[in-house]
Structures are given as structure tokens and as C-alpha cells.
Amino acid sequence: MDIPLHYFDEYVGDKLYSYLDNPFAKLATPLAANATKALDLSSTQAAVSSVTQLLATVPALSSLSRDSIVRQSISLYGLTYLGILVLYFSVATFSYYFIFDHRMKLHPRYLPDQVRKEIAFSLEAFPVLDLLTLPWFVGDVRGWSMLYDTVAEGPFGERGGALPWVYMAFSAVFFLWFTDFCIYWVHRWLHIPFLYKRLHKPHHKWIIPTPFASHAFHPVDGYLQSIPYHLACYLFPIHKYMFIGLFSFVNLWSIFIHDSDMLCDHPLEHYVNGPAHHTLHHIYFTCNYGQYFVWADKYFGSFRVPAKGDDPLIAVLAAIEKKKILEAVEAASSDSDRSSRDSSVEAVVLKAPDMKRIDSGLGSETELGLPGSGSSSKASSVKGDDEPASAPESVVEIQEVKRPRREGLRARK
Structure with a gap:
């Protein structure tokens, strides 16, 4: 810094x-x-x-001189606070308007006025989070970490040649591996009921998150998950510019994985922890704890691969389709047929998934009962005023849940 x-x-x-x-x-x-x-x-x-x-x-x-620890602390706090505000509002706003599928706001688990609440929660967390982070940055500035200025000052710098550059590339890869492994366990420990209720639960308020939910957490929760980033440069040498780039990247990544996009069936889903994986984490609560990669989740048994039937957009499209059918039937039918009409619509339209919380030992877990995940399901018929409950015409068997088409930047490419 x-x-x-x-x-x-x-x-x-x-x-x-x-x-x-x-x-x-x-x-x-x-x-x-x-x-x-x-x-x-x-x-x-x-x-x-x-x-x-x-x-x-x-x-x-x-x-106070430039070297005064008081002046440095004040300046670093102001710079960090300004930096996170600029990054948060610029990147999250871009992601919200150009990547996030706004139909997700029709999901039954999307909170009223959620974006405003996410932003307000983030703005409350930033001052305390920056204050907790300040000692790490002061230590960097005062030379207590292992950050170095030039390639010659870094490992193997005296030898010259390609070796110092090879180490720089290695330090970047090792930084990502080290922080991903540490954050996996910090994140998983935050799901222990005692810690979850006091620290991590506010972030899981956003079951259908928008990019603005990326920093909408308890400040201590955010600080605990940021410790590996700061600790890394105190444990092994990293070039200063490399560290600034990596630190900016992890904040961008945190925003990126909160866009609720459920892209699946791509070759990287078994290696990279993307938006689909983190969307499942917000829905199911006890899977996909990793930050960038899925190897730790796979090795420690908490991995859930994104599947078509898990997409929360299915519930949204079901609600939209039901509304369209109701409006169409409303225009073509008389009021006397309303009861039988509603029962028919309920049978045709795919219902929103039922969710229930379970105490898993690691915190709250949600099971999502979606039809179509490898098996067929039947929508139950409803008895109307003028028809029997066993009317076969009101039962439709759904063979497969089709992948809904996403709207946003990726869909337009």
C-alpha cells in the first residue's frame, strides 16, 4: 500500500x-x-x-511528516475507504445492469427493496471493516511484511535471468491457492451454528443475491475472510504491484460470483468456483465454500455441481407463465368458472420449489425440492367447485426441466 x-x-x-x-x-x-x-x-x-x-x-x-505512523494510518484509512467505495459502486453497478438477470427479482425469495438493503448493509460494514484491516496495511507501508519493490530485490533477484520472473508467476499462483484454501476453512467455520448466528447469517439473508450483496456482510465476517489475503504477504515474498493486482482481483471476483447466474454444463465448472457455485451456496447454505476453485470442496465433501434443476430462474419463469395463463384465461372466461380455471392453471404451470431449513451441524441448510432433476414429477390437481378432484385433464406430467434462457451480458454475446 x-x-x-x-x-x-x-x-x-x-x-x-x-x-x-x-x-x-x-x-x-x-x-x-x-x-x-x-x-x-x-x-x-x-x-x-x-x-x-x-x-x-x-x-x-x-x-506530522510522511513517515509518521499517525499520518500514515489516517491516510491509509481514507484511501482504503475511498477505494472500496469506488470499486464497489462501479463494478457492482455494471454487473447489476449488464450481467444480472433482472427477472430474478420476481423470485419468491427475493426480498422487497433488496438492492437498497444490500447497499445500506455494505455501507454500514465498510467503516468498521476498513478499521480492522488498517493494521495490516500500516505494517505493509512500514516494511513489516515481505512485499518487495523491484524484481532485483525479490527472491533470486541477484542471479538475474528468468528465475526471478518465474518466482513472480509462482507467487501469484501460490497466493491464489493459499488464500483459497484458507478462505474455504474460514468460510466453513463461519457456518458452525455459534458463529453463523452471530457473524455469517446476515450475508445469507440474500438467498437470491445481486452483485450489491458481495460486500453486504457483518464487518467481522468480512474481516475474517480477508485475513488470508493480508497474511500471505507476511509469510512469503510477493512483488508489491503483484499484490495490489491480486488484492483488487479478489474484490472483483467477490462481486462477480454474486450475480445469481446459473450457467452450467461448461468445462470449467469442475475446477472454478463461479457464480453458479456460489448461487447454490446461498440457496443450500452448506456447499461450495471455496473462493476461486472447487478442489477443496471436492476433497472435503462439500462440493455441489451446478445442475439445470437447481436454477432459481425456473421458479421465476413458472410464476411468469402462471401469470400469463391466468390473464389469458381471465379474458376468455366468465367469473363463474374461476375455481375450475385456477385448478387447471395450477396443474399446467411448474410450481416454485419448496425450501426448508435443516440443522446440518455446520449451520442452516436449505433443501430445494425441484422437479426435473433426473426424474419426472406431477403437479397435483386441485378440486374446483364444478369438477371432481380426480379429473385426469388437470394433471400434466413434466418429463424434463429445461434450462431457462438467461438474460444479460452473456446472453447477448
Whole structure:
């Protein structure tokens, strides 16, 4: 973080801090004759005078050098807070309008006014999250980590040639592997009931998440899952620019996997933990804990491969289709046939899946009862006012759940 801090001080910080004098220094001057070193609380006037004099001795921010840990902490906190706001609103907004399928907002598990709630929750988490993260960044700037500036200063830098560059590539791969493994276990431990109820449950409020849900979590939850990123550069050498790029990438990835897209049957779904995998995590709660890859979920038995029948868009399309049929029948039928009409529509339209919570030992789990996952299902008939419950015409057997066509950036390519 010393790279953005250097440019900030060079072009903004020095001028900004020069205006931040201690206002009590000027107020204390005319009171200096009556002030004492100890607090005098004998009267209101004496108390004001002594407290002002004491505060006047506090160094002004304008007097702090670039190397001051106080100034560095203030600057880094401001830069981190500004950076996460810019990244969150720019990338999440783009993903929401150009990738996220807005029909998902019709899902029965999509909350009223959810986007506003996700944004509000994120804005509440950012100040505390940045404060918890600050010591790691201060340590980076003050040289306590293993970040290095140039290739020559890194491992094998003295030898020259291709070896230092090979190590840089290796450090990037190892960073992704190390953080993915650690986050898998941090994430899985956060599903232990004791921790889940206190920390991780707010993030699972968004069962059908939008990109704005990526940072809508309890600040301690977000901090615990960020520790592996910061810890990595204290355990093994990483080039500073490489670290900034990787740290930005993981934040982009966190937004990317929250777009509720259920693309499946592609060759990478058994290797890369994408939006479909994380959508299943929000629906089922106890699968696909990984961040970028699925190897840890496969090895430790928590992997669930995206399937056509798992797509929450099926429930949305069912509701849309039911509404269309009701409107069509409404226009063609009289009010006297309403009961029998509704029973027929219920039989034709694929119902939204039923969800139930289970205590799995790792936290709340949701089972999604979807027809069509390798077996046929029948929509139950409903007895109307003018027809028997066993009417065969009102029962339709559904042989297969077809993959719904997604709308968004990928569908238009």
C-alpha cells in the first residue's frame, strides 16, 4: 500500500495536511497566563482554560511528516475507504445492469427493496471493516511484511535471468491457492451454528443475491475472510504491484460470483468456483465454500455441481407463465368458472420449489425440492367447485426441466 500512499502524499496529502493545524493552539494563547499543567476543575472558566491548554500541546496534523505512523494510518484509512467505495459502486453497478438477470427479482425469495438493503448493509460494514484491516496495511507501508519493490530485490533477484520472473508467476499462483484454501476453512467455520448466528447469517439473508450483496456482510465476517489475503504477504515474498493486482482481483471476483447466474454444463465448472457455485451456496447454505476453485470442496465433501434443476430462474419463469395463463384465461372466461380455471392453471404451470431449513451441524441448510432433476414429477390437481378432484385433464406430467434462457451480458454475446 505504500505505492498508492506515495502518490497520494505527492499530489494531495502534503497540501491537505498543511491546512490541518491544531485549532486549540490559537485558542490557548490568550489563556496561557492562567493555565496550569494540571487540570483545574475548581470552576467552569478554570476547567475550560486548563483543558484547552492541554489540547493545545497535541501536535497538529500539519506538523506530522510522511513517515509518521499517525499520518500514515489516517491516510491509509481514507484511501482504503475511498477505494472500496469506488470499486464497489462501479463494478457492482455494471454487473447489476449488464450481467444480472433482472427477472430474478420476481423470485419468491427475493426480498422487497433488496438492492437498497444490500447497499445500506455494505455501507454500514465498510467503516468498521476498513478499521480492522488498517493494521495490516500500516505494517505493509512500514516494511513489516515481505512485499518487495523491484524484481532485483525479490527472491533470486541477484542471479538475474528468468528465475526471478518465474518466482513472480509462482507467487501469484501460490497466493491464489493459499488464500483459497484458507478462505474455504474460514468460510466453513463461519457456518458452525455459534458463529453463523452471530457473524455469517446476515450475508445469507440474500438467498437470491445481486452483485450489491458481495460486500453486504457483518464487518467481522468480512474481516475474517480477508485475513488470508493480508497474511500471505507476511509469510512469503510477493512483488508489491503483484499484490495490489491480486488484492483488487479478489474484490472483483467477490462481486462477480454474486450475480445469481446459473450457467452450467461448461468445462470449467469442475475446477472454478463461479457464480453458479456460489448461487447454490446461498440457496443450500452448506456447499461450495471455496473462493476461486472447487478442489477443496471436492476433497472435503462439500462440493455441489451446478445442475439445470437447481436454477432459481425456473421458479421465476413458472410464476411468469402462471401469470400469463391466468390473464389469458381471465379474458376468455366468465367469473363463474374461476375455481375450475385456477385448478387447471395450477396443474399446467411448474410450481416454485419448496425450501426448508435443516440443522446440518455446520449451520442452516436449505433443501430445494425441484422437479426435473433426473426424474419426472406431477403437479397435483386441485378440486374446483364444478369438477371432481380426480379429473385426469388437470394433471400434466413434466418429463424434463429445461434450462431457462438467461438474460444479460452473456446472453447477448
